[in-house]
Each structure stands twice: as structure tokens, then as C-alpha cells.
Amino acid sequence: MATDAVRGARKVGRYSLLVFVAVVVLFPIYAVLLQALKSGPDAFDHPRSLLPVDLTLDTIRAAWTEGDLGHLLMNSLFVSSVVTVGVIVTSLLAAYAFAFLNFPLKGATFALFLATMLVPAEVTVVINQRTADSLGWMNSYQGLIVPSLASTFGVFLVRQVFLQIPKELREAASLDGVGHMRFLYEVAAPLSRPTLGALGLFTFLGTWNAYLWPSQVINDDEHRTIQIGLNSLKTPNDISKFNLLTGGLVVAALPIFIMLVVFQRQLVRGLTAGAVKG
Amino acid sequence: MKRKLRDLPPALLMLVPSLGLLTVWVIYPLIKAIDYGHKKCDISSRNCRDVGWDRYFSVFQSTQFQDSLIVSLKFTLMTVPIGLVLGIGLAVLADKHLKGIGIFRTIFSSTVATSVAVASLVWFVLLQPSRGILADMLSDWFPVLKNPGLLNDSGTALPAVALSSIWASLGFTFIIIMAGLQSVPRDLYESAFVDGAGSFRRFTNVTLPMLTPSILFVSVVLTTRALQSYGEIDLLTQGGPQATKATTNIPYLIYGNNSVIHNDIGTKSAAAVLLFLLCLAFAALQFRGFGKRVHYGN
Numbered sequence: 347m348a349t350d351a352v353r354g355a356r357k358v359g360r361y362s363l364l365v366f367v368a369v370v371v372l373f374p375i376y377a378v379l380l381q382a383l384k385s386g387p388d389a390f391d392h393p394r395s396l397l398p399v400d401l402t403l404d405t406i407r408a409a410w411t412e413g414d415l416g417h418l419l420m421n422s423l424f425v426s427s428v429v430t431v432g433v434i435v436t437s438l439l440a441a442y443a444f445a446f447l448n449f450p451l452k453g454a455t456f457a458l459f460l461a462t463m464l465v466p467a468e469v470t471v472v473i474n475q476r477t478a479d480s481l482g483w484m485n486s487y488q489g490l491i492v493p494s495l496a497s498t499f500g501v502f503l504v505r506q507v508f509l510q511i512p513k514e515l516r517e518a519a520s521l522d523g524v525g526h527m528r529f530l531y532e533v534a535a536p537l538s539r540p541t542l543g544a545l546g547l548f549t550f551l552g553t554w555n556a557y558l559w560p561s562q563v564i565n566d567d568e569h570r571t572i573q574i575g576l577n578s579l580k581t582p583n584d585i586s587k588f589n590l591l592t593g594g595l596v597v598a599a600l601p602i603f604i605m606l607v608v609f610q611r612q613l614v615r616g617l618t619a620g621a622v623k624g
Numbered sequence: 625m626k627r628k629l630r631d632l633p634p635a636l637l638m639l640v641p642s643l644g645l646l647t648v649w650v651i652y653p654l655i656k657a658i659d660y661g662h663k664k665c666d667i668s669s670r671n672c673r674d675v676g677w678d679r680y681f682s683v684f685q686s687t688q689f690q691d692s693l694i695v696s697l698k699f700t701l702m703t704v705p706i707g708l709v710l711g712i713g714l715a716v717l718a719d720k721h722l723k724g725i726g727i728f729r730t731i732f733s734s735t736v737a738t739s740v741a742v743a744s745l746v747w748f749v750l751l752q753p754s755r756g757i758l759a760d761m762l763s764d765w766f767p768v769l770k771n772p773g774l775l776n777d778s779g780t781a782l783p784a785v786a787l788s789s790i791w792a793s794l795g796f797t798f799i800i801i802m803a804g805l806q807s808v809p810r811d812l813y814e815s816a817f818v819d820g821a822g823s824f825r826r827f828t829n830v831t832l833p834m835l836t837p838s839i840l841f842v843s844v845v846l847t848t849r850a851l852q853s854y855g856e857i858d859l860l861t862q863g864g865p866q867a868t869k870a871t872t873n874i875p876y877l878i879y880g881n882n883s884v885i886h887n888d889i890g891t892k893s894a895a896a897v898l899l900f901l902l903c904l905a906f907a908a909l910q911f912r913g914f915g916k917r918v919h920y921g922n
Contacts, residue, residue, distance in 0.1 A: 357722070364717060368731045371714075374746050374791065375734070377757045381749065440642040447631040447638075455639070462650045468852045468875050469900040472892050473653035473660070496645035526634050555739030557855035562879065573741040577859065580745065588755050591745060599742045606737045610730070614799055 375599075382406055382592035409579060409593030414567070418575035419597070425487065425571060426553040429494045433549045434542055437500030442530050444501070445508035446516055463498040467558060475562050489563045490571070494553060500545050507538040544612045547605075554602065572598045654900075660893035667887050675890075683894040688884055691869065692877040695782065696902075699873055700850040702786035703793070707846055708839065710790065711797025716827070718798075719805045729802065736795030740855035743792035744785075748860055751775055751784060775861050778868040785860050785871055789853060797842050804838030805831070840914045847906050851899065854879055874899045 383401040409415060443449070444456055474493060475484075483489035511534060519529050535542070560571050567575075579594040581587045606613060662679045665672040683689055714732045718725060735743065750758045753773030774784040808831065816826045854875040857863060863872035863880050877883050878895050885891045 360717075360720065360722065364722075364725075364728045367714065367717065368728055371735065371791075371794065372731055374750055378746050378749050381757070436641045436645070439638040443635040443638040447635040449632045449635040450629075452635075455643075458651075459642075459646070462646050464904065465650050465654050466848070466852055466900065466903060468854065468878070469657060469896045470650055470653035472878065472889065472896050473656045474649055476889070477648070477653070492645070493649040496642040496649075498642075498646065501642060526638075555741070557740045557858075558875075558879065561855075561858065573739055573855075576741055576745055580748065580859075588752070592749055595742055595745055595749070599738060602739070603734075603737045607730075610733075613736070614733075614803065 378592050378595055381589060382409075382596045384589075405589050406593040406596060409590040410597065412587070412590055413575060413579045413594050415572070415575070415594060415597050417567075418570055418572040419601070421569060422554055422571040422573070425490045426550050428491050429553040430546050430550045432491070432495040433497045433500050434546055436496045437504045437545065438530060438535055438542075440496075440501045441504035441508050442526065442534060444505045445511075446513075446526070446529075446534075459498050459501055463502070471558060471562055474559075478563050483563070485564055485566045485569055487569060490560060490569065493559065494556075497545075497549065500549070503541055503545055504538060507541045508534055511537055540612070540615070543609075544615050547609050547612050551602065551605075657893040657896050660890050661897050662894070663890045665888070665890045672890065679890075680894055680898065683891055684898055688877060689874070689895060689898070692872050692874045693902075695869075695871060696851055696873040696875075699782060699786060699789075699853065700847055700906075702783060703789050703850045704843065704846045707790045707793050707797055708843060710794060711801050711842065712835070712839070714794070714798045715801035715805055716831070718802065732798045733795040733802075735792055736799060738792055738795075740792070740853075741859060744788055744856040744859040747784070747788035747791070748775070776865055778865050778870040781861050781865060781870045785856050788860065789850070789856055792856075793846060793849065797846070800838050800842050801835065804835045808834040836914060840910065843914075844907050844910050847910065848903055851903050851906065874902070 382405050383403070384405070440459075444452070478484055478489045478493075481488075483492070515533065516529060519533065524532075554571075555573060556571070557573050560574050564570055564574060576591070576594050576598055579587075579591045581590075660672070661683070662675060662677045663672040664675045664679075718729050718732055738746070750756050751774045753759050753771065753776070759773065774780045812830050812834070813826060816830050821829060852875055853873065857871050857873060857876045858880060861871040862882050863869055863876045864882070866882070872880065872883070874895060877885065878892050878899070880886070885895070
């Protein structure tokens with residue numbers, strides 16, 4: 347009986363701790379969301395109030411117009427979608443060559459691929475900006491998209507899956523006269539669907555969230571992505587408009603939150619691919 | 625051999641897209657940056673002359689680089705250890721079979737959904753001296769929150785950026801460590817329990833050793849991110865407060881609009897290459913330091 351009481355007390359203790367930590371972690375999001383859902387003057391008069399009273403969509407609506415958020419979201423959606431499809435295609439092709447074909451210098455080429463994974467964007471952007479400039483790609487969708495179309499990580503990930511496909515399957519197919527492209531399209535790619543899903547999710551998120559490259563290659567309103575465009579709602583000196591930023595933040599964060607709730611399992615699978623043995 | 629040559633044309637066709645893109649956008653700029661690093665260019669950066677490889681030393685020794693190096697190292701020290709400890713703490717807390725634990729796990733991973741821009745601007749709103757909720761709630765105890773504001777004070781600006789960064793990375797750390805915890809074989813705990821190990825001993829002698837691969841991975845990723853953080857600085861402080869440049873880290877020195885070397889491609893390239901070497905050195909150091917202790921099972 348006594349042990350039951352102890353166990354019960356422990357459970358209560360653990361739940362209280364869990365709730366406390368959850369509140370701390372969520373507090374910044376909650377506070378900003380609430381500020382966005384209050385109308386300007388009210389949020390100004392009672393910034394301390396964390397109670398969800400007098401909620402309105404006015405701030406978000408105003409931010410939507412003022413920040414041209416629809417346009418920014420469409421830019422981000424377009425760029426991220428094209429990059430995602432592109433990365434999946436280039437990764438499938440290169441991974442196929444590494445997994446199923448034999449050619450001279452294969453080991454060295456693969457090593458070169460892996461080595462590029464070590465080079466951070468922070469090193470290459472100085473020169474890439476010049477390259478984009480000389481191609482006339484500053485302030486253009488090509489400039490945002492093309493440099494991200496190949497992913498070493500993607501090639502590596504897909505190759506790992508392709509290596510699990512029995513070689514006999516490929517040999518049997520080639521005896522039946524099935525060419526490389528058809529085998530890739532009809533057998534190898536469908537077999538690696540879960541990995542492609544994780545790769546796609548990560549590429550989409552990475553492109554959607556990118557900051558450094560878009561900030562260096564774009565400086566007009568036309569091509570700005572949502573991440574860069576939010577900055578224009580940041581008006582610390584104009585107090586009457588300060589709340590617009592919270593509205594913009596809600597609009598910018600919402601699609602990704604929804605996406606992550608839907609794809610939670612793929613996300614965890616992808617994130618942990620490099621970390622846990624197996 | 626014959627087979628090798630027969631496969632060559634399709635292999636080339638399939639490799640060309642990736643190889644071409646990586647050559648133009650990763651390999652070429654890396655080589656070019658190394659080359660520019662030992663040149664001095666005029667403001668148009670078209671006319672450059674060779675000034676010798678020891679230019680890397682002079683850039684490294686310059687006050688601007690040294691100052692930003694110190695900011696980068698401080699920022700790494702502020703974010704990585706605390707981020708790791710908090711992430712491990714959250715994961716251990718949520719690694720129990722309790723009713724509704726899934727909700728808590730989702731909440732703890734939630735910050736993974738925030739981008740650099742969203743996370744930074746959330747904290748920008750919270751910390752805003754005149755309107756921010758934190759400034760409003762806590763300024764009786766911490767007057768600096770109101771005047772001049774955490775992000776505008778040379779002493780607190782960097783820790784404030786670090787706070788936003790720790791919060792933003794928490795979800796990622798939690799997910800990785802959680803997955804690591806779940807792959808620890810349960811019978812290890814049972815035998816430790818049978819041997820009379822208390823919960824603290826079980827944590828230090830079973831959990832931590834089995835978690836080392838995940839911890840190493842998170843630690844390398846967090847360190848690299850900390851050394852390369854640009855967005856949070858650009859959005860929160862622009863490298864300022866300007867008088868002391870208290871948050872001008874190496875990436876901001878290279879890419880920031882307010883940077884003194886903004887129009888000097890030679891110095892920028894040299895600094896970028898030095899940043900690359902710094903990241904490599906830190907990663908190598910962690911792999912070596914952890915190396916002997918990492919336990920991959922079997």
C-alpha cells in the first residue's frame with residue numbers, strides 16, 4: 347500500500363515537472379501568438395496579460411497586407427518546391443551511378459562528393475555571390491534555386507538505400523532488356539520511397555528556412571522569400587506598427603508547424619539517420 | 625574492365641547534374657576563396673594583386689578578426705554546453721511510459737519547426753524594451769531589460785542572442801537524444817537494477833555511455849551551427865551594439881551589411897577560409913576527444 351502511495355506521488359511529481367518544462371518551452375510561441383491575436387491598442391495597453399481575451403485577426407490581416415505576405419509565401423513555396431524536386435532527381439541519378447554502375451575512378455569520385463559535404467555555405471557564399479552576379483542572376487529565381495539543386499547528403503542517403511537492393515534484381519532486369527533509367531524509375535526509386543520522403547522533407551524545410559544565401563543574392567521585393575521579407579515588418583521605432591511583426595511571424599511559422607505535425611515520423615527518421623547506429 | 629567501360633557513358637550522364645552543380649557552387653568557390661585570400665583587391669574587386677600567402681596570417685592577427693573570433697568562441701561556449709545539457713534533460717524526462725507522454729514529446733520537439741528568422745524574431749519581440757512581454761514582466765528585477773534593452777547593452781547582447789539560439793536548437797537536440805535513449809537495450813537497465821544500481825548510477829553508468837554516439841553527433845552539429853550562425857546576429861543585433869561590436873562574430877564580419885570589410889573581397893575570402901579551418905579543427909577535436917569514449921555497442 348505504502349509503495350502505491352510513493353509511486354503515485356512520483357507520478358504526480360513527474361507530471362508536474364513535465365508540465366512546467368512544457369510551459370517554459372512553449373512560452374515564447376504562446377506569448378507571440380497571443381500578441382498577434384490581440385488588436386493593436388489592446389496589446390499595447392495590456393502587454394502583460396497572457397489571457398486569451400478579446401482575440402481578433404486584425405493584426406494578422408494588417409500584417410498580411412502591409413508585409414505583402416501572400417507574395418512572400420508564394421516565393422518561398424515556389425523556390426522550395428523546385429529545389430526539393432530537383433534535389434530528389436539529381437540525388438537519385440548520382441546515387442544510381444554509385445550503387446549500380448562500375449566506372450573508372452568511382453572511389454575517387456565518391457570521395458570527392460563526400461568531401462564537399464564538409465564545406466559550409468558560409469565559406470562559398472562570398473564567391474557564389476560573384477558568380478551569380480556575373481551570370482546576371484542577382485534578384486532572380488534562378489539565383490535562389492540553381493545553387494541548391496544538388497545535395498551530397500541526398501546522394502549519400504539514397505546510395506545507402508540502393509546498396510540494400512540485391513544486385514541480382516538489377517541483373518535479372520538487364521537480362522530482360524530493362525535499361526538503367528527504367529530500372530531506376532520503376533524499381534529502385536519506388537523501393538526507396540521512405541528515404542526519398544525524408545530527403546524531400548528535409549530539403550523543403552532547409553530551403554524554406556534558408557537565410558544566408560537568399561539574403562545575399564536577393565535585395566528586391568519581387569523575389570524575396572518569407573524569411574528575408576519578415577525583416578521589413580521589423581519597425582522598432584514605429585510603435586504603432588510593432589505588433590505587425592507578431593502577425594507576420596504567425597503567418598511565416600504556421601505552414602511549417604502544420605507540415606511538421608503531419609510529417610513528424612519522417613522528420614524523426616531523417617534527423618536521426620546520421621546519429622544513431624544501425 | 626570491359627564492363628567498367630561499358631557502364632561509363634550512363635554513369636557520366638547520371639553524375640553530370642550533381643557533379644556539375646557541386647563543381648560550380650562548392651568546389652570552384654572554395655578554391656577561388658582560397659586564392660582570393662592572398663590577394664588585395666580594389667573596391668570594384670576586379671583589379672587584384674598577389675600579396676603572398678602570409679596575408680592569411682595578417683588577416684588572422686588583425687584586430688577585427690581577433691575580436692570576431694573571440695565573439696564566435698564565446699557564443700559557442702554559451703550555446704553548446706547548455707543546449708546539450710537541456711536537451712539531454714528533456715529527453716530523460718520524456719523517456720517514460722506515461723499516459724499522454726506523446727504530447728510532451730511533440731511540445732519538446734516543437735522548436736525544430738522554427739527557422740532562424742522566426743526564432744530570432746520571436747525573441748526580438750519578447751525582448752523589445754518598450755513593448756516586449758519579457759521586458760514588461762521582469763524589468764523590476766532586471767532593469768537592463770527596459771533600459772537600454774538586453775539586445776542593446778554590450779554586456780548582455782551576446783547572451784541574449786545565445787538564449788534565442790539555445791531555445792531554437794532545443795527541439796533538434798531533444799529529438800536526437802530521445803532516439804538515442806530509445807535504442808538503449810532495456811535489459812541493460814534491468815541487469816543494472818538487479819546489481820543494485822540506483823537511478824543516478826543507472827544514468828551515469830548505463831544511459832550516458834550508451835548515448836555517446838548521439839551526444840557526439842549533436843555536439844558536432846551544434847558547434848558547427850554556433851560557429852556559422854549569421855541569421856540570428858543579422859536579425860537581432862546587426863553585430864552591435866555598434867560602439868563595441870559585441871556580437872560581430874566571424875560570419876557577420878564576412879557577410880554583414882555593417883561590416884568594415886563589406887567591400888573587400890580579399891579579406892572576406894581569407895576570413896571565410898579561416899572560418900572553414902576553425903570548423904574543421906573543432907569537429908576533429910570533438911571526434912578525437914570523444915573518440916575513445918564513444919560506445920557503439922558490440
